[in-house]
Amino acid sequence: MMISLVIFLVAALLVVMYIKFRNYVPILMYHRIADVPGDRNSLPAEKFEEQLRFLAQNGYTAITPDMLYAYYTKQEKLPRKSVLLTFDDGYHDNYTEALPLLQKYNMTAVVFPIYNWIGKKNQWENFGKQETTTMTEDELRLWLNAGMDVQVHTLNHPFLTECKDKQLKEEVAVSKRQFEQLLKRPMEYLCYPYGFFDKRVIDEVRKAGYKMAFAIFDNVPLWHINLFALPRIPVPSHQKMWEFKLKVSSIHVIFIAMRKWERDFKKLKRKIFK
Numbered sequence: 001m002m003i004s005l006v007i008f009l010v011a012a013l014l015v016v017m018y019i020k021f022r023n024y025v026p027i028l029m030y031h032r033i034a035d036v037p038g039d040r041n042s043l044p045a046e047k048f049e050e051q052l053r054f055l056a057q058n059g060y061t062a063i064t065p066d067m068l069y070a071y072y073t074k075q076e077k078l079p080r081k082s083v084l085l086t087f088d089d090g091y092h093d094n095y096t097e098a099l100p101l102l103q104k105y106n107m108t109a110v111v112f113p114i115y116n117w118i119g120k121k122n123q124w125e126n127f128g129k130q131e132t133t134t135m136t137e138d139e140l141r142l143w144l145n146a147g148m149d150v151q152v153h154t155l156n157h158p159f160l161t162e163c164k165d166k167q168l169k170e171e172v173a174v175s176k177r178q179f180e181q182l183l184k185r186p187m188e189y190l191c192y193p194y195g196f197f198d199k200r201v202i203d204e205v206r207k208a209g210y211k212m213a214f215a216i217f218d219n220v221p222l223w224h225i226n227l228f229a230l231p232r233i234p235v236p237s238h239q240k241m242w243e244f245k246l247k248v249s250s251i252h253v254i255f256i257a258m259r260k261w262e263r264d265f266k267k268l269k270r271k272i273f274k
């Protein structure tokens with residue numbers, strides 16, 4: 001008797017969550033496409049290809065940020081199985097490794113380069129990361145011409161929540177203008193460095209004229225869709241395929257919510273038993 005009640009309650013909760021969360025489109029977050037042992041942000045090309053092959057064979061469509069914006073604001077229809085692929089920081093291997101695979105599987109993706117680190121060594125992450133370079137201006141143009149998107153990841157990649165007002169304004173508004181001049185197109189979407197933002201940051205991002213901003217799932221409240229705090233799901237180097245399939249499924253937000261609760265629970269446990 002008790003067991004059937006519990007099963008019923010869990011099932012009812014899942015149904016409520018499904019109805020609540022079904023409008024979320026899975027947004028995947030990648031960094032490097034490279035084989036770098038021990039670096040969770042570097043996904044080997046073979047694994048990336050395995051994921052793209054799964055998406056292609058199972059009827060997924062990679063959409064653009066513009067399509068996502070039109071879906072959330074004008075209720076424009078999206079393909080039934082949509083996914084948005086994003087790349088942070090604009091690494092050179094996105095151009096050499098990811099682009100040919102994206103083209104092979106007829107997918108599109110958006111890259112978020114850091115304006116002052118275009119075509120340079122990755123020295124903004126001088127904390128034991130393997131040395132590499134980022135895409136050059138010309139490569140960003142070729143990336144665009146290949147049907148991919150480029151959007152903004154600030155000027156210098158700071159923690160925006162820790163910036164003084166003047167610096168925050170520059171990182172957000174000046175980077176937008178610089179990218180627009182460089183690529184001769186409007187830039188309308190921002191990606192928060194490290195996924196960090198707060199109310200002050202969002203106000204500045206809105207003021208600068210952006211239409212949406214991308215964060216990481218664990219800093220984002222999931223109950224309502226906030227266009228300036230879109231939750232993205234990291235795809236780490238050790239990603240198992242079953243987990244990847246969950247991350248792009250229609251119940252992915254339930255999966256994310258459970259991960260958040262798991263983390264909150266662990267934090268609480270540490271607090272109580274420390």
Ligand SMILES: [Zn+2]
Pocket residue numbers: 088089153157192193194
């Ligand atoms: Zn970044």
